Amino acid sequence: MKKHTSNSPAVIDEQRRQFLGGSVGMGLVGAGLAAGLISGQAQAGTNAKKVDRMANYTADQLERVTQTLVAPPMVPKHDQVAKGKPKIVEVKLVIEEKQVELENGTKAWVCAFNGSVPGPLIVCHQHDFVELTLVNPKTNALAHNIDLHSATGALGGGELTLVSPGQEVTFRFKATKAGTFVYHCAPGGVMIPWHVAMGMHGAIMVLPRDGLKDADGNPVHYDKAYYVGEADFYIPKDDKGQYKSYPEIMGSMNEVLEVMKTLTPSHVVFNGAVGALTGKNAMTAKVGESVLFVHSQANRDTRPHIIGGHGDYVWAAGSFADAPQRDLETWMVAGGSACAALYNFRQPGLYAYVNHNLIEAIMKGAAAHIKVDGEWDDNLMVQIRKPTNIA
Known part of the structure; x- marks a missing residue:
């Protein structure tokens, strides 16, 4: 396991101790995975299936x-379809610890990629x-790392990316699986759920080289x-x-952890705040356009639904190696995963995109809007009689 050194305050040292094996939970996970990786190396290649030639390139060739x-x-x-050989895709994530407004003056500390x-x-x-490249500015208070569910080995990159404030690190992984995947911070012990509950998560989409396909192998375009x-x-x-606020990020930790233990969120939101994807921030489309929605949830199960629409093609488990499901009304996304769903809009108007636990959508914030422009089709829907008073 790669070792890290730090001159950071005690809280950073504790995070590192937990991550490198000091905490019971992370220590057992790390040790178990390390042992599995070592013993598994002897089996490498013996049961491997034949793969396409694109898998054989090494990074120094690309x-x-x-x-x-x-x-x-x-x-x-x-590009929806890859052009030529695989590439080395360089990305940079800078971590920002800040306070945000969830709704109507309610504030929360977040750790944001x-x-x-x-x-x-x-x-x-x-x-x-x-x-x-993961950058942790010196103005931050906490150590961070990144675990990408699309990556193979070393806790998804978590072992290789733990950085204290004032540090940055670069690592590389090969995208061996096609699909949609969550990434999140996982610095060890209770810091893992706390950082995730502070919004420190995102997603990566690894497209098949020849693009998305339906169950019959036909191309699917968005x-x-x-x-x-x-x-x-x-x-x-x-x-x-009344909801509490805290002047410093560490000041919120203990009381937030107590609420987290109840497994009852105060807010369930899309893109960081109640109403973040409504009004002037609504998503847009036109009649006849096919729109791909990638939806992730790093913590809890959820169930996306387009009110007034459907999932024409849905990769609910996130794997593009599997044939998509067709014509779904609602689809399940397991906590710690991401899905992809494609819909071709047939009618104009305002669509609601929601978590179809409607308590969470309406009362806790998990709702978005899609504004669709175009010509109305009476053949799909029409009002036969306007509301009239009953005699």
Whole structure:
């Protein structure tokens, strides 16, 4: 295991102790995985299936490209079908610890990749290499790292990326599996759920090199894509039932952890705040456009639903190696995963995109809007008679 040194305050040292084996939970996980990796090396290659030639390239043979990450719900520019050999995709994530407003003056401390909750969507193709630089500015108070569910080994990169304030680290992994995957901070012990509950998560989409396909192998194309990251927050209340706020990030920790133990979030939101994807921030589309929605939840199960629409193609488990399900009304996303769903809009108007636990959607904030422009089709829906008074 790679060792780290630090001259950071006691809280940073404790995070490192927990991550490197001092905490019971992380120590057992780390030791178990390390032992499994060592013993598994002897079996490497003996049961391997034949893979396509693109999988055989090594990083030193490949072109480098820099991906410009953007704040959700937007996604970075990308090709739906890969061109040529795999590439080394360079990305940079800068961690920002800050206080945000969840709704109507209710504030929460967040740890945000590139300043947004969720962090930006990363996009690459299967067999590409992702070279990720993680920056923890010296103005931050906590140590951080990144665990990418798309990566193989070393706790998804968590072992290789633990950085104290004032440090940065670069590591590279090969995107061997095609699909949508969560990434999140996992610095050890209770810091893992606390950092995730402070919004420190995002997603990566690894597209098949030949693009998305339906169950019959036909190409599936999308005109635009959006990334919706669902997050649960746990804000303590005072004796008067008012949400509390804290002047410093560490000041919130103990009381937030107590609320987290109840497994009852105070807020369940899309993209970092109640109403973050409504009104002027609503997603947009046109009649006839196919829109891909990538939806992640790092902590809790959720159930996306488009009110007035459907999932024409849904990769609910996130694996693009599997044939998509067709024509779903609602689809389940397991906590700690991301899914992809594609819908071709047939009618104009305002659509609600919600977590169909409607308590969480309406009362806790897990709702977004999609404004769709175009011509109405009476054949799909029409009002036969307007409301009239009953005699």
